[in-house]
Amino acid sequence: MHPNLFLNISVRYWQDFQDTLAKAINANIYIFDANVTPFSHFSLPVEICQDVNGGKEPRDNKCMDFYKLACASLGEKDTLVCPYGIKLCAYRLGSHTQKIGYLIIAPAKHTNLSDREEEIAFVTKAQNVYRTVNEVFNAILERNLLGLRRLELNSIYEISRLMTSIIELDKVLELITNSLIIIYQADLCFIGLREGDKIRIAHGKGVRGSNLLIGKEWPLVHPVIEQVSSQIEPTILHIGELKGLPGFNDVEIISISQVIIYPLWTALGLVGLLGIATPASLDDIGYRNLQIYTNFAAVALANATLIRRLEKEATTDFLTGFLNKRALQDVLAVELQRAARYGYQLSVIFLDIDGFKAYNDTYGHLAGDVVLQKVAELIKNSIRVTDIACRYGGEEFLLILPGTKGEDAARVADRIRRSVENYPFPHRQITVSLGVTSAKKNDSVDMLLARADQACYQAKELGKNRIYLDPS
Template identity: 30%
Template sequence: MISQINKFVNKFITENRLRLMPWLVRTSTLLILLLLGAFVFLDFEEINDLYLKYGIFILFVFFFVRNDINNYWQIRGLQHMYSEFKEINRVTEALRSTMNLENVLDMILHNLTRELNYERSFIFLTVDEKQKTVLRGEIGMGVLNEVLRQQVFDLDETTGIISRTAIEKKPFIIKDAKNDHRCEQQLVELLNLKEFATIPLIVRNNVLGVLVVVADGFTKQAITEEDLTLLEIFSNQSAIAIQNARFYERIERLSFSDELTGLYNHRYFQEKLREEYNKAKENNSSLSLIYFDIDDFKHYNDTFGHLEGDNIIRAIGIILHSMLEESACPARYGGEEFAVILPGKSKDETYELAEEIRKTVENYEFEYKKTSRTKNLTVSLGISSLSDEVKNHKDLIDVADNRLYTAKRSGKNKVVKG
């Protein structure tokens, strides 16, 4: 699309190259010719009144100069637009050079401020939260990203200009943010907004987010409709880059994570356990493992259906994500079986954590409990550690697995550590 516009503008300027001559030289030459022509015409018509002659001459000059000035500024505008198109084309080529979402977003901000000369810019992206899509601040300038990410807006026109831009899929120019009823005043104060524009990030009619650009406060140059046209082209190309990066990250994530729970998958777990085992042996440090599964899962699956079974497994993933430290490696081992690698944790510390997991699951409000009097869901857990004198990383799994089935045989809903 951009290359086609570039060709059109370039062709237009080339075909009108006469108009790109220095304005003063071109005007002076033509004025002399016009002067001679006017006086010849007036003498031919035998007009003797000098005032009338000069009046007609000045009128000719006025119309010519006005037309010339208009043409000059039109060409200047075209030249400026052409240079902007070339810059956007160069920027979008750079955006295609990376598939890392963080790098893509950084490049978008950098080019808006350094190349397109906006004072600041911010990006809001659509994310799924609590079974609905919302707009969340992702990255910006002049505010901490951690603070910006706390700004979340429902896709509802009543929540303000950010949401309206996404819903209506069109850009807006805000001239006075503090006095514009469409603007969220909390956001205006947080981002120190005065004059700014919002542009939707759209790919194939799907909104990925909203771009916010702030007018340059030093030059006091306002954002125009022409600027908005260029920003829409830039945002469309940026949206494609964002979508490609998200798609790539999703594919990459699926290669080592379980899609249903967001936990690591079996293959990654095996690789990580081998890596942590070798590291613990080399550094003479602690390493422990929790291995557990859901008690009587087949009964719940048969009673409430496979969709509810998936909801239960998904909820286990949520529980583990919320309880574990960053150094832990939680994985869906297979089916209703889960495992947690715990670098640096002793057997006693691991036992305490396993008990917390067991109690949390037992008291968790699963969806099925809202419509059924069935007993609470429970898990049985087995733990192992390097203190069990294991010979390799596979022994850690075998020991924990044996203790898990000891917990099963002895009544379920318990932790066995040895």
């Protein structure tokens, strides 16, 4: 149950209700919260309290010490005498498990209730007031809690609908962490995705340093991760137990004492882990709602991860790891538009391995694949991270060099040519021919590719193992 629900009761409205009750029974009423901090004012002015405290609530140190001690040791109820001789009735509000606060009822006028009958009448009156106040507080708490549950369920309903329609992994991660922080007031929320034999943290939000968890890798054989991922149910871990995991030393954990970690299981197996630290412990219904939420999250993450993998595989050449011909069309179109919009140069290099068919036929396809992989590696080592490499066809590669003019692209092409020529391939020397061209105004993808292909053809025609810069 949320510890702050009680404090969300409007004191202004409560004070009106309390004062009316006090007038009806002609007794003073005031309330302390669970930490023995004054919650409401004195309902009626009591002469001695006014003299000592000079206001509407106990401020005198002797009074406060008395209340702190008395409330701390209070069972369900007791009759006490304050340091200034006022006899009063004290009651604990709420239950043993959910302490709401303390109710004090004192005679409106200064009396020590020496008359037995007077005392019995006062205690009976106080008991009735206590029952009423306790009922009202419990009803308010129940109402607040129901409101919270309604909010939780509404949110889970909306999110579950949304998550089944979102396939982008980044958006799914963002949506899950955002909503958990909002619904559960989480101080920390992180999601780790399984990558082979480790969990890689894909998203982290909350207290300062939470984002530093992103990118950290936790091996599945780590005792904590093994413990969590070998179960179906969530594991509650003390923050100290997580300190051994990379990244946790940077998280500002002052407000965090424990973290609930959910293994995210689907029919495909373990998708990852979801960790959440809430400021208050959840009750059974809260845990169940969170479990429902994580079940949806697991399915959404599994779908998004699968789609991302398929998308990557659909655009990547398996042998070299470069973009494939299908992806090239889109990437080159984007780069052409960008170059035109920002007015920078764009050059492309068309590369063909000389005599590759003969090499393949003589030494076999496996040997040919080794050559393709090695040439790809040499290309990768010769270009910038901002340049884009594609496998265009069998032994043909295309390189896109944004922000590069023709002469500079020719220098890159020659660097590649030399590195291939000098590499000790098995069986025999391998060489490449390269055609270089630059984008012109209003160039289409096909026009640019045709010129690059033609330039490569020229390089071949001129004797192979050379570069040819398109002069047009």
